[in-house]
Amino acid sequence: MLSKITSFLLVLLLTIVPVARPASAQEIVIGEVASLSGRFAKPGGSIHEGVETAVHQINLAGGVGGHPVRLVTRDDGGDPQKAIEAAESLCLKEKVIALTGGYVDSLVGPVAEVAEKYKVPYVAAASLQSKLTQLNRKYFFRISNLEGYVNPMTQLIGSIGAESVAVVHSTTPGATELAALLTKHAGSGGISIIAVETFKPGTSDFTPMLLKTTREGPDILISLGFFQDNLLMVKQMKENGISPGLFIGAFGLEYQALIDDLGADTDYLVGTTAWEEGINVAGTEKMATAYLSAFRDKFGREPEPLTMHGYSSAMVIIDALDRLIGSGATPGREALSGFIRQTDLPLPMERIKFDDSGEPLYYTRYIFQIKNGRRMVIFPPEAATSRVEFPAPPWDKR
C-alpha cells in the first residue's frame, strides 16, 4: 500500500512540478501582449504573427549580436484588465527587456501605463489615440498615428470631388478621435458632414443607423468600425438597397476573408492598408522579400497586410538591441529605451523614426479599392495601380 502511495506521489510530483527550462544566459526575452482571443482576435492574431516572424527571422540569422531572442506572448483576450495582468506578468515574472504588440487603444493604453511603471520600453504595434503620446511617457513608442489615416483619406475625398460625407464609428477611443479629426479636416476642406453616428462593438443590426446616416444621400459613407462590423454593414447595405457613392472602411477591409465571405459584394469598397506586397518604401525591397520568406517559412501561407505592423514593431526593438549590444553597453531596459528613441530605420512599411513623445514621424496608409475581388491601390497617385471608381454603381445596377 505504502509503495502505491509513494508511486502515486512520485507520478504526481513529476506531473505537477514544472520542468525547469534550460535558460540560455545570453538569451534576450521580448514580451508581447496580444489579443489572441476575444473580440480583437483577428487583428491581434495578425499582429502576433508579424512579431513572431521578426523573431523567427532574426534567430535564423544567428540572433541579435549573437544572442538568441525569445518571445513570450500573453493573451489579453481583448480585456483591459487582462492586458494589465499580462503586462505585469511579462515585466515582473518574465523580466522582458521590452514589450510590443497591441491593436486598440483601450488595450494599448493600460499596457503603456504598466510599461511606464516598470520602466520597460513598449513599442505598440498599432495605436491611434493622441492622448497616449501627449502624456510624454519615457518608455512608450508606437508606429502608427491618426494623421496617417486622416491625411490620405481627406486628400482622396477632396481629389474625387465628393461634396458630402457621413461617418459611422465604433465607440473605441482611437475610432472616436479619428472620427472627430476626419470630420474636422473634411469640414475645413469645404466638404459637408451630414451625419456622424456611433455604435457599440458587437452591434448585430446596423440597418437603422445606416438608414439614418444615408437618408440625405451622402457621396461618401466612412466606417470606422472593425472587420466584423464592416462585414455585417456591407451585407445589410445590400439587403436594404443602401448605396452611398463610396463606402470607405478605415480598418479591417484589407483582410482577404472579407472577399472570401462576401464575394462580389465587396467590389467598389474602399479600404486602407499600411502595406501590401509590392508596395514598399524605396530601398527596402530586399527586406520585404526576407519578411515574406520568413513568414512563409514559419506559417506556410501568405501574411495579412496588418501582419507587417507586428513585424515592424518587433524589428524596431531588434534594431535598437543590435545597436545597443554593438555599442558595448550592457543590454538593459533603460539603455534600450534610449536606443529606441534614436531609431531611424527604413522598413518595407515605413521609415521608423520617433519624436520626443514616441510618436512616429512617418506613417501613412495606402488606399485601395476592391475590383473584381482584388485590392487595387488608388491613393496616393504615385503608388496607384488603378483609378478610383466613383460613384460606385448602386446595388441594383451591379
Place this chain on the structure above:
Amino acid sequence: MFLRLLFLGFSLGTFYALVSLGFSLVFGVTRIFNLAYGELILIGAYVAYWFVRNGLPFVAAFPVSIALLLVAGWIMTHLGFRIRQPYVLNSLLGTLGLAIILQNLYGSLFGGDYHLLNLPSLSGRIDLGLFFVSPGKFAVMVTSLTLIIVTHVFMTYTDTGLRIRATVQNREAALLSGVDVRRMSFLANFLGAALVGMAGPLFVTVHYLYPLAGIEITLLAILITILVGVGRTGAVIIGGIVLGIMESLTAYYLGGEWQEFLIALALILMLIIRPTGLLHGHGEE
C-alpha cells in the same frame, strides 16, 4: 420610415425570440441556468459555415445540426440529473465550464476569425412596396415565427405539452399529480435542443460568427426570459419583438450609444414593477 423601422425591429425580434426559445423552455423545466446556451447554438452555426465553405448545401446543415444538438441535449440531461445541491450554483458552474470548453474548441477548429454566410440564394431584395427585405431575413423571420407557433401550439394543446407546462409551473405539484417530471425534463431538453439546432444555421446568415459569439446569445436569451417571465414560451415572441423594435427605434431616433442604456433601464424597471414578467397574468399560466 417609422413603419420600416417597426418592420426591421419585428424581423430582428423574431430572430431574437427563436434563439431565446430553447433557453426559456429548458430553464423553465429543469431550472438549469445554461450559461453554455449560446455556445450550443454555435454548433449549428459552425456546421452550416463548414458545409457551405466545403461546397455542401446549406439546408443539409439543419438535420446535422439538430442531430448533434439532440446528442448534446441527451448528454446534458443525464449530467443535469447528477447535479447535487446547491443545484443552481452547481449548474451555473458546470455550464460555464462547458461554455469555456466549447469556446476553445471553436477557436482550435476554426480559428478566432469572424465569418458570415452570404448565400446567393438568400441575398438580394424582396420589394414589399413600402420597403425592401432580403430573402435571407425574410426566411429567418418566417422560420422563426413558424417554429415559435408550432412550439406554442404543442405546449398549449397537447397532453405532453400541458405536462411540460405543469412541470414548469410547479415541479412538486406536477409530481404529486402523477406527471413524470424526469421524462418531462428529457422531453423539454430534446425540444429545446431541436430548436437550438434549427437556430444555429440561421444565426450565421444574419450575424457574424466567432468563437465568443455565444456569450451575446446567452445574454440575449437571459434578458428575454427575464423580460417575459420564466417558462413562458409563447410570450418569448413578444419579448423578442419588444426588444427588436426598441433597438431599431433607439438606433434611428437617439443613436446607437443609447441602445444598451435603454434596454438596461427597461429591464430594471421590469424587475421593479413586474418581477414575474411582462405578460404575467395573461394566459399561459
